[in-house]
Amino acid sequence: MNSIRIVYLFLTFLGLFFWQCKTSTSSSEQTTDTNAPALVKAPAFSGDSAYIFVEKQVKFGPRVPNSSAHVKCGDYLVTELKRLGCSVIEQKFTATHYDGSKLNARNIVGSINPQATKRILLASHWDSRPVADEDPTNKTGAIAGANDGASGVGVLLELARTIQQAAQKPNVGIDLIFFDVEDGGNSTVAKDEYTGFCLGSQYWAKNKHVPNYSAYYGVLLDMVGAKGATFPKEAFSNQYAGEITRNIWNLASQLGYSQYFIQQDGAAITDDHLPVNKDAKIPMVDIIHLQLNNPTKTFFEDWHTHEDDMRNIDRNTLKAVGQVLTQMIYQEI
Numbered sequence: 001m002n003s004i005r006i007v008y009l010f011l012t013f014l015g016l017f018f019w020q021c022k023t024s025t026s027s028s029e030q031t032t033d034t035n036a037p038a039l040v041k042a043p044a045f046s047g048d049s050a051y052i053f054v055e056k057q058v059k060f061g062p063r064v065p066n067s068s069a070h071v072k073c074g075d076y077l078v079t080e081l082k083r084l085g086c087s088v089i090e091q092k093f094t095a096t097h098y099d100g101s102k103l104n105a106r107n108i109v110g111s112i113n114p115q116a117t118k119r120i121l122l123a124s125h126w127d128s129r130p131v132a133d134e135d136p137t138n139k140t141g142a143i144a145g146a147n148d149g150a151s152g153v154g155v156l157l158e159l160a161r162t163i164q165q166a167a168q169k170p171n172v173g174i175d176l177i178f179f180d181v182e183d184g185g186n187s188t189v190a191k192d193e194y195t196g197f198c199l200g201s202q203y204w205a206k207n208k209h210v211p212n213y214s215a216y217y218g219v220l221l222d223m224v225g226a227k228g229a230t231f232p233k234e235a236f237s238n239q240y241a242g243e244i245t246r247n248i249w250n251l252a253s254q255l256g257y258s259q260y261f262i263q264q265d266g267a268a269i270t271d272d273h274l275p276v277n278k279d280a281k282i283p284m285v286d287i288i289h290l291q292l293n294n295p296t297k298t299f300f301e302d303w304h305t306h307e308d309d310m311r312n313i314d315r316n317t318l319k320a321v322g323q324v325l326t327q328m329i330y331q332e333i
Contacts, residue, residue, distance in 0.1 A: 003074075012016060012288060013182065018290055027262055030226040032042040036250065036254060037084065037280050037331065039254060039327065039331075039332050040327075040331055040333060041168075041330070042327045042329075042330035042331075043161075043162050043163075043165070043166040043167075043319075043325050043326060043330075044323070045158060045159065045162050045319060045323040045325075045326045046076045046158060046162070046322075047110070047315035047316060047317075047318040047319030047320075047322065048315055049158050049316045050097035050154045050155050050157070050158035050315070050318040050322055051154070051313060051318060052154075053080075053153070053154035053155075053157040053158055054146060054150045054151055054153075054154035054225060054310070054318070055133045055310055055313075056074055056076065057076075057077075057126070057149075057153060057154065057308055058144050058145070058146050058150055058309065059149040060072050060073040060076070060173045061114075061144075062128045062129075062130070062141075062142030062143060062144060062145060063126060063127050063128045063145065063149065063150075064127065064128060064129075064142045064184075064232055065095070065104060065105055065127060065180065065181055065184070065289075066103055066105040066141075067105055070127065072263070073126070074106055074108065074126070074180075077108050077126060077153070077157075077178055078090060080157060081108070081110035081157075081176070081191065082110075084110070084157065084160040084161050084164050085111055085112070085160070085164045085264065085306060086110030086111055086160055086176065086215050087110070087111045087114050087260070088108070088109065088110050088111075089108075089109040089111075089209045089210075090106050090107075090108055090109075091107040091108070091109065091204065091207070091209050092104075092105070092164025092205075093104060093105055093106070093107075093203050093207075094243070095180075095181045095199040095200070095203065096199075096269065097184060097196065098118045098184075098185060098186055098189060098190035098192070098195075099189075103181055103184070103199075105180040105200060105203075106176040106180055107177060107178065107179055107180050107200050107203065107204050107209070108126070108177070108180075109175060109176070109177050109178075109209045110160065110175070110176040111173065111174070111175050111176075111239065112160065112163060112170075112173065112174040112175075112176070113169070113170070113171075113172065113173040113174065114173060115173070116171065116172055116173030117173070118171075118172050118173065118216055118332075119172065119173040119174070119175055119214070119215040119216060120172055120173070120174050120175070120215055120216055120217060120218070120219075120257035120332070121175050121177060121215040121217070121218035121219070121276070121282060121284065122156055122159070122174060122175070122176050122177070122218065122219050122220075122221070122325065123152075123156075123176070123177040123178070123179055123201070123218060123220045123221070123222055123276070123284075124149070124151075124153045124155070124178060124179070124220065124221040124222065124271075124272075125149055125152070125153075125178070125179045125180070125182030125183060125200065125201075125222070125272055126146025126150075126153050126158055126178040126180060127145075127147070127180050127181055127182055127183055127184070127200075128142060128143055128144065128148060128149045128150070128183060129142075129143045129145055129148060129149075129183045129304050130143065130183075130184050131304075132304060132305050132306050133304050134304035135305040135306050135307075136294070136305070138257070138306060141306070143304060143305065143306055143308050144147055144306070144308055144309040144310075145183070145308055146225070146308055146309050146310050146311075146312050147223050147224075147226050147289075147300060147302070147303075147308050147312045147313060147315050148222070148223050148299075148303060148304070148308055149150050149182075149183065149228075150225075151221070151223065151224050151225030151313060151318065152220075152222055152223075152224050152225075153220030154225070154318065155180055155224060155225075155318055155321050155322045155325070156176045156178075156221065157176075157219055158318075158322055159176075159322055159325055159326060159329075160176060162322075162326055163326075163329075168333070170329050170332060171332065171333050172216070172329065172331055172332045172333075174329065175215065177204065177209075177312075179198075179200035179201045179204065179272050180199070180200035181199035181200045182197060182198050182199070182200055182201065182271075182272055184196060184197070184199070185197030185198075187256070188307050192297055193332045194270055194274070194275075195270070196274050197271075198270065198271065198274065198275060199272060200272070201272035201274075201276060202249070202275045202279070204275070204280075205276055205278075205279035205280040206255035206274075206279055208280065210232060213280060214282065215282050217241060217244045217282065217283045217284065217285070218241075218273070218282050218283065218284035218285070219244075219248070219284065219285050219287060219322065219325065219328075220271060220272050220273040220276070220284055220285065220286045220287065221287050221288075222271055222272070222286060222287070222288040222289075223288055223289040223300055223303070224288075224289065224317065224318070224321045225312065225314060225317055225318050226300045226301075226312050226313070226314060226317060227312075227314035227316075227317060228288055228314075228317075229260055229289045229300065229314075229317045230260065230289065230290065230291070230292050231260055231261050231262060231266075231287050231288065231289060231290070231321075232262045232265060232266030232290050232292065233245050233246075233249060233262075233263075233264065233265050233266055234266050234267070234268065234271075234285075234286045234288055234290065235265065235266060235267060235268035236268050236269065236271075236273065236274060236277065236286065237273065237284075237285040237286050238265060238266075239286065240273075240277040240278075241283035241284055241285045244283055244285050246329060247328075248261070248285060248287075248324065249261045249263060251324060251327055251328055251331070252320075252324045255323060255324060255327060257320040257323070257324060260292075260317065260320045260321070261287075261320075262292065262322065264292070266288075266290045267290060267298060269288055269290070269298075271288060272286075273285065273286040273288050287321060298314070331333045
């Protein structure tokens with residue numbers, strides 16, 4: 001009898017022990033989940049409308065500095081930003097190409113809620129590559145740049161439209177900057193730090209559109225429209241804006257877009273966020289399409305080829321990026 005009772009008590013103790021362990025684990029998991037910030041109500045971002053904004057840019061033809069398409073598209077962007085309720089500043093300057101030629105350039109800045117002291121900087125480049133150096137069959141001529149250039153601008157224009165039509169406006173100020181002459185470099189010839197790329201962002205970082213301008217943080221969009229795009233955490237973003245990078249990727253996961261915003265570290269890319277981080281001293285994240293586990297291809301398949309046209313643009317990808325940015329802004333309310 002005593003032996004049976006001892007065994008019974010021992011088994012009861014084990015049962016209580018494992019029940020407590022399970023309860024403790026469950027409680028810990030719940031704590032982890034509740035540590036994520038609650039999602040505030042944010043307006044819906046339209047991938048369809050963003051697609052149209054991309055398409056309108058591409059229809060001008062390659063947006064190469066010193067071309068008529070470049071001038072016409074720049075005028076369109078200025079007009080569109082004003083129509084969407086932004087105050088606009090055109091930052092015109094002459095850029096020196098790595099070959100010594102002079103390029104007529106302009107950075108275009110659209111500001112939402114310009115009187116707000118706390119500001120967020122969102123950017124993309126609006127020019128397109130003057131040569132199809134990665135095209136397997138025809139390396140001559142400029143590219144359409146639907147994904148590499150127009151996609152980021154299209155997302156930002158739709159973001160401005162989304163905010164304009166929203167019942168509740170964000171409290172923070174938002175500056176949309178379309179950097180020029182980003183994509184005309186040559187890493188095999190130009191010997192400067194940026195190998196001839198990122199001329200517009202370099203100029204802006206040293207000559208801001210508003211004296212003493214600063215922003216809480218910034219986000220750069222580059223190649224954000226291709227089907228099945230993958231955005232790992234770019235290395236310079238981790239280095240200069242690690243906490244902001246983590247917050248954005250976690251937010252994307254909460255919204256159900258983790259198939260795009262990959263919780264994985266990516267390569268270090270020389271892009272327009274680098275002058276903003278290094279010279280302007282504003283922590284800026286680069287959301288950029290990088291291939292995963294592909295030793296021969298860093299970017300999307302049709303990068304710097306004549307195939308970078310509207311066939312590359314996917315409404316679902318535009319929606320994912322735009323909704324994450326919209327939510328990010330409204331989390332600041």
